Amino acid sequence: xxxxxxxxxxxxxxxxSGVDLAQDLDAETFSExxxxxxxxSVLLFRNQSIDEAQHLSFSRRFGQLEVHVLDxxxxxxxxxxxxxxxxxxxxxxxxxxxxxxxxxxxLSYMTVPSRGSLLYxxxxxxxxxxxxxxxxxxxxxxxxxxxxxxxxRSHIADLKAEFSLANRHAKLxxxxxxxxxxxxxxxxxxxxxxxxxxxxxxxxxxxxxxxNEGQTAGILGLPDNEARDLLTELCAHCTKPEFIYRxxxxxxxxxxxxxxxxxxxxxxxxxxxxxxxxxxxxxxxxPPQ
Numbered sequence: 001x002x003x004x005x006x007x008x009x010x011x012x013x014x015x016x017s018g019v020d021l022a023q024d025l026d027a028e029t030f031s032e033x034x035x036x037x038x039x040x041s042v043l044l045f046r047n048q049s050i051d052e053a054q055h056l057s058f059s060r061r062f063g064q065l066e067v068h069v070l071d072x073x074x075x076x077x078x079x080x081x082x083x084x085x086x087x088x089x090x091x092x093x094x095x096x097x098x099x100x101x102x103x104x105x106x107l108s109y110m111t112v113p114s115r116g117s118l119l120y121x122x123x124x125x126x127x128x129x130x131x132x133x134x135x136x137x138x139x140x141x142x143x144x145x146x147x148x149x150x151x152x153r154s155h156i157a158d159l160k161a162e163f164s165l166a167n168r169h170a171k172l173x174x175x176x177x178x179x180x181x182x183x184x185x186x187x188x189x190x191x192x193x194x195x196x197x198x199x200x201x202x203x204x205x206x207x208x209x210x211x212n213e214g215q216t217a218g219i220l221g222l223p224d225n226e227a228r229d230l231l232t233e234l235c236a237h238c239t240k241p242e243f244i245y246r247x248x249x250x251x252x253x254x255x256x257x258x259x260x261x262x263x264x265x266x267x268x269x270x271x272x273x274x275x276x277x278x279x280x281x282x283x284x285x286x287p288p289q
Contacts, residue, residue: 002018002102002255003016003017003018003019003029003032003033004016004018005036005040007040008040008245010244010245010261011043011139011143011242011243011244011245012015012040012041012042012138012139012140012143012243012261013042013043013044013138013142013245014036014039014040014041014043014044014148015043015044015045015046015246016033016036016043016044016045016240017031017045017046019045019051020048020210021047021048021054021055021254022048022050022051022054022270024057025058025061028087030061034061035242036064037062037116037256037258038203038204039144039204039256040260041138041140041172041257041258041261042138042247042255042256042257042258042262043075043256043257044247044253044254045251045253045254045255045256046250046252047118047252048252048253048254050254051119052075052077052078052081052261052279054081055081055118055120055254055281056280057079058118058254059118059281059283062115062116062283063115063275063283063284064284065080065281065282065283065284066080066107066282066283066284067079067080068082068107068109068282069107069165070082070152072281073093073094073096073149075279077120078109078258079225080281080282080284081279082095082096082280082281083095083096083277083278083279083280084096084112084119084276084277084279084280085097085123085275085276085277085278086270086271086272086274086275087123087272087275087276087277088272088278091165092138093121095277095278098266098268099171099203099227100285101265101266101268102213102214102215102265103139103212103213103214103235103238103239103262103263103264104213104214104215104263104265104266105210105212105215105259105260105262105264106259106282107148107180107259107282107285108163108195108212108215108216108259109163109165109193109215110193111165111287112284112286112287113195113259113287113288114259114282114283114284114285115258115259115260115283115284115285115286116256116257116258116259116281116282116283117257117259117280117281118254118255118256118280118281118283119252119254119255119256119258119278119280120253120254120278120279120280121249121250121251121252121254121255121278121280122251122277122278122279123251123275123276123277124250124276125270125274125276126250126274126285130252132249133148133249133267133269133270133274133276134249134266134268134269134270134276135246135247135248135249135266135267135269136246136247136249136255136264136266136267137239137244137245137246137247137264137265137267138244138245138246138247138257138262138263138264139238139239139243139244139262139263139264139265140208140243140244140245140250140261141208141209141210141238141243141261141262141263142201142206142207142261142262143243144208144237144238144240144243145198145207145208145209147237147243148209148237153198154228156197156198156234158196158211159196159197159198159200159219159220159221159222160194160195160196160197160219160220160221161194161195161196161197161210161211161216161217161219161220161231162192162193162194162216162217162218162220163192163193163194163215163216163217164192164196164197164215164217165215166194170234179196189204191283192217194220195210195288196210196288197209197210197211197219198210198287199260199288199289200289201258201260201261202260202286202289204235204261206261208260208261208262209234209237209238210260210288211231211234211235211238212235212238212263213223213235213239216231216235218231219231219263238263238264239263239265246281259285
């Protein structure tokens with residue numbers, strides 16, 4: 001294998017070629033991939049053909065995996081794999097069907113949010129002309145932090161925010177998805193938590209803005225109007241076009257991202273019979289600093 005890392009012409013992301021994830025990677029090759037992951041935050045591996053065991057094996061090279069709190073969407077044989085899909089089994093959704101329609105960072109509503117995610121495309125929806133649907137947008141919240149004024153950096157340096165899985169589901173219900181009501185059991189598994197608004201990456205030391213549209217319920221320690229306006233301003237700043245990479249999916253894509261300096265948004269521009277089916281593993285994180 002001759003590994004090559006080609007950065008995208010955007011604020012984040014790179015494509016890794018010359019590697020077959022169905023094969024065991026030697027230590028040197030994996031070290032190069034891990035370095036690229038820390039540097040670019042989003043890595044794309046095209047044209048992969050991997051089964052569940054190979055997906056899990058590669059993911060575990062980066063650390064411990066965790067089982068997602070939404071356990072109704074776990075792979076029946078491999079609970080560390082979360083199914084992301086609009087496919088139905090009778091009246092039941094086999095996977096997370098909305099696929100993240102609000103800007104968010106995976107599991108930011110947990111006391112210890114996830115480090116990263118690895119999403120593998122098995123079925124990708126297309127329009128009548130064969131163009132892929134269901135793009136995913138990624139924003140660099142570290143580039144967004146770097147672009148803040150000194151005054152704003154000082155203002156948010158010590159602020160904290162509340163994060164909540166219930167907040168995301170309440171937004172879904174308010175937008176007309178009555179089936180998104182969060183059960184009492186899931187609310188007990190994921191009660192609201194508090195994190196600092198400015199997060200420091202444990203590997204690179206780079207700072208990023210840690211709030212998002214879907215899971216941040218509010219900023220603490222400020223008058224309500226000021227807190228609401230600041231959250232709106234920060235979320236809008238993080239998702240400016242200059243900080244975004246838009247990924248167009250192909251079958252066989254393995255896309256992995258770092259949840260600390262990024263947030264992402266799924267474009268839900270498809271519906272059955274257009275099928276979308278992906279497998280995701282989730283890397284266990286460390287307490288935010």
